[in-house]
Amino acid sequence: xxxxxxxxxxxxxxxxxxxxxxxxxxxxxxxxxxxxxxxxxxxxxxxxxxxxxxxxxxxxxxxxxxxxxxxxxxxxxxxxxxxxxxxxxxxxxxxxxxxxxxxxxxxxxxxxxxxxxxxxxxxxxxxxxxxxxxxxxxxxxxxxxxxxxxxxxxxxxxxxxxxxxxxxxxxxxxxxxxxxxxxxxxxxxxxxxxxxxxxxxxxxxxxxxxxxxxxxxxxxxxxxxxxxxxxxxxxxxxxxxxxxxxxxxxxxxxxxxxxxxxxxxxxx
Amino acid sequence: xxxxxxxxxxxxxxxxxxxxxxxxxxxxxxxxxxxxxxxxxxxxxxxxxxxxxxxxxxxxxxxxxxxxxxxxxxxxxxxxxxxxxxxxxxxxxxxxxxxxxxxxxxxxxxxxxxxxxxxxxxxxxxxxxxxxxxxxxxxxxxxxxxxxxxxxxxxxxxxxxxxxxxxxxxxxxxxxxxxxxxxxxxxxxxxxxxxxxxxxxxxxxxxxxxxxxxxxxxxxxxxxxxxxxxxxxxxxxxxxxxxxxxxxxxxxxxxxxxxxxxxxxxxx
Numbered sequence: 378x379x380x381x382x383x384x385x386x387x388x389x390x391x392x393x394x395x396x397x398x399x400x401x402x403x404x405x406x407x408x409x410x411x412x413x414x415x416x417x418x419x420x421x422x423x424x425x426x427x428x429x430x431x432x433x434x435x436x437x438x439x440x441x442x443x444x445x446x447x448x449x450x451x452x453x454x455x456x457x458x459x460x461x462x463x464x465x466x467x468x469x470x471x472x473x474x475x476x477x478x479x480x481x482x483x484x485x486x487x488x489x490x491x492x493x494x495x496x497x498x499x500x501x502x503x504x505x506x507x508x509x510x511x512x513x514x515x516x517x518x519x520x521x522x523x524x525x526x527x528x529x530x531x532x533x534x535x536x537x538x539x540x541x542x543x544x545x546x547x548x549x550x551x552x553x554x555x556x557x558x559x560x561x562x563x564x565x566x567x568x569x570x571x572x573x574x575x576x577x578x579x580x581x582x583x584x585x586x587x588x589x590x591x592x593x594x595x596x597x598x599x600x601x602x603x604x605x606x607x608x609x610x611x612x613x614x615x616x617x618x619x620x621x622x623x624x625x626x627x628x629x630x631x632x633x634x635x636x637x638x639x640x641x642x643x644x645x
Numbered sequence: 646x647x648x649x650x651x652x653x654x655x656x657x658x659x660x661x662x663x664x665x666x667x668x669x670x671x672x673x674x675x676x677x678x679x680x681x682x683x684x685x686x687x688x689x690x691x692x693x694x695x696x697x698x699x700x701x702x703x704x705x706x707x708x709x710x711x712x713x714x715x716x717x718x719x720x721x722x723x724x725x726x727x728x729x730x731x732x733x734x735x736x737x738x739x740x741x742x743x744x745x746x747x748x749x750x751x752x753x754x755x756x757x758x759x760x761x762x763x764x765x766x767x768x769x770x771x772x773x774x775x776x777x778x779x780x781x782x783x784x785x786x787x788x789x790x791x792x793x794x795x796x797x798x799x800x801x802x803x804x805x806x807x808x809x810x811x812x813x814x815x816x817x818x819x820x821x822x823x824x825x826x827x828x829x830x831x832x833x834x835x836x837x838x839x840x841x842x843x844x845x846x847x848x849x850x851x852x853x854x855x856x857x858x859x860x861x862x863x864x865x866x867x868x869x870x871x872x873x874x875x876x877x878x879x880x881x882x883x884x885x886x887x888x889x890x891x892x893x894x895x896x897x898x899x900x901x902x903x904x905x906x907x908x909x910x911x912x913x
Contacts, residue, residue: 385725389735392722395791396742399753402763406756414756415766455660462653475658481665484844484900486852488869489889492876493668496675496886516664577746579855584876597748601859605756613749620744624737 400617407610414605424611431608434596441576441593444507448514449571455515456522456567457560463523464530479520490517491584498585505587513585514575521574522567529563530556562630569627669893676886688887697871697888704867707782708850711789715846716839718790719797723838724831726798727805736802743795751859754788755779758860780862788860789850797842804838805831848896868892 381389402414407425411418428434459479466472482490494516498509533556541555557564579594586595593616600606679685691697722739729735742750757763758778765775778784808831816826852869863870868888875885 381725381728385721385728388721389725389729392718392794393738396739396794399750399757399791400742400745402757403749403753413761414759415761415763455656458653459657459660462651462657465651465653475661478661478665481669484848484896486849486869486892486896488852488854488872489672489892490668492872492885492889493672494664495876496671496882497664497668500671512664516660519660519664573744577744579746579748583855583873594746594748597746597752598855598859601748601752601755605759609749609752613746613752616749617745620746621741624741624744 400613403610404614404617407607407614409607409610412607414610424607425615427608428611428615434608434612437591437593437596440507440591444510444514444592445572445575448511448518448575449568452515452518452571453522453564453568455519456571457526457557457564459519459523460526460530460560461556463527479523481520482517483520483524487578487580488584491581494581495584505585506590509585509587510582510590510592513581514578517578517581518571518574521570522564525567525570526560526563529560533559565630566627569623569630573623672886672889672893675882676890678883680881680883685883688884691884692887692891700866700871701868701891703865704851704869707786707789707865707867708847710786711793711850712843712847714786714790715793715797716843719794719842720801720839722794723798723801723805726802736799739798740795747792748855750792751788751856754784754791754860758784779860780864782861782865785857785861785865788856789853792856793846793850796845800838800841800845801835802838804835804841808834844899848899851895852892 406414406417408420408422409417410421410423412424463472463475463479466475490513494509494513495505498505498512503509503512537555537559538551541551546554577594578592579598582592583595583598586592591599593612597609597612600609676688677684677686679687692701726732726735726739759765760775760777760779762778764778768774768776812830812834813826816830817823821829851867852872853867854869854873857863857865857867857870868891872885872888872892875881875888
């Protein structure tokens with residue numbers, strides 16, 4: 378194995394330090410009794426207590442989780458259906474247009490997705506709030522699920538299906554007993570990605586939440602605009618730990634499924 | 646091949662038409678109406694005034710800078726990462742920060758860059774004295790680069806991994822210096838990854854709006870900020886839509902130029 382020189386190692390170390398500095402900085406000051414992000418006064422768990430006593434914040438966390446779970450579950454179903462649909466289109470041209478349409482939401486800037494959905498929901502008369510947020514999260518997750526499932530579907534040998542049919546399986550049987558189990562790693566990865574996208578989304582949600590309904594990202598944004606608030610630090614520490622747990626979970630899931638985990642970033 | 650009807654297409658295409666095609670059509674439609682709801686070309690005319698052209702230019706300039714610096718930091722990182730032991734683990738550690746809520750990382754920089762923040766404390770200690778870092782162009786570009794780096798590293802890393810090492814050995818055997826090998830062999834062969842990374846950074850960087858608000862303190866106005874402003878503050882949807890339409894056109898052009906293989910970014 379080629380090894381790196383000292384300079385290369387130093388460079389990598391600096392990159393890692395910079396990548397982690399803000400996160401560790403946030404966590405460190407979540408224990409600061411002074412309640413600022415400078416001048417550490419003394420250790421306290423006061424801000425954690427505040428987070429757990431802030432009913433409004435807890436409701437927002439709950440909203441965020443409910444939206445994430447619901448939207449990723451629904452978008453996983455739609456995405457699998459979509460992948461099966463695209464896979465079955467044999468002719469190149471319609472197939473490519475389907476893929477292109479699938480990619481539109483993936484490459485669009487969030488501001489445009491958010492703005493167009495705001496117009497859309499207002500025009501068809503959906504009240505901004507839970508429904509609009511849920512629908513838009515499903516909308517931007519479906520293409521991601523499709524992209525996670527489609528490669529698995531292409532990997533699948535058609536002889537598998539032929540064999541199942543020869544052995545007398547019905548269309549439904551083939552789907553539930555052969556195709557879906559084969560796709561499971563892709564489906565899990567898709568669900569998981571949708572979940573993290575939904576948990577993380579700010580820009581789109583910001584456009585389609587009305588008054589009175591918020592998710593965590595939007596809440597953090599509005600609090601951060603007013604300056605430093607130590608309960609955000611405490612909350613971020615909790616979220617960081619939660620995220621790490623998710624990442625580790627995802628790591629083992631993809632480890633089992635395929636050799637090379639792609640860390641949730643869909644490659645071209 | 647038997648011609649079975651592709652029933653999966655119906656829900657998928659219906660969903661895509663409703664949530665991809667319709668919102669885009671609506672945004673184009675809206676761009677031709679003023680605040681009072683009259684049909685007009687004013688919005689596009691207004692876009693051609695110096696204020697908006699300047700903003701567009703700024704937006705592109707910042708996006709260009711962000712992409713350039715991301716690339717400059719990411720390429721060596723990716724290159725040296727592929728040469729470490731346990732590279733999968735190191736890659737994981739690069740990706741983990743990108744899974745932390747974007748808002749939280751941005752919020753951390755308010756603390757780090759603040760008047761009494763960590764960076765200024767170092768400046769003070771080094772005898773440079775307190776500087777205004779927050780609310781400057783520098784902080785905007787720095788935080789954006791910070792946010793985007795993982796999305797630049799990943800495609801380059803993958804491209805480097807796919808590179809056949811025997812090509813490098815061949816170049817060495819034929820007498821090329823390490824630098825020449827890099828310039829004539831490694832870099833050209835990983836250009837695909839570089840392109841994908843640039844795409845994944847440039848497009849979202851064009852439409853950032855929360856970082857400009859939180860870190861650049863409204864000093865930097867990009868197309869994203871303008872769209873958000875028109876939609877959510879001044880309620881001039883027509884103008885907001887017009888900017889969005891132009892952004893969509895620009896994006897389409899970029900995608901065509903760099904090859905329309907969509908690179909996924911997770912910047913939300």
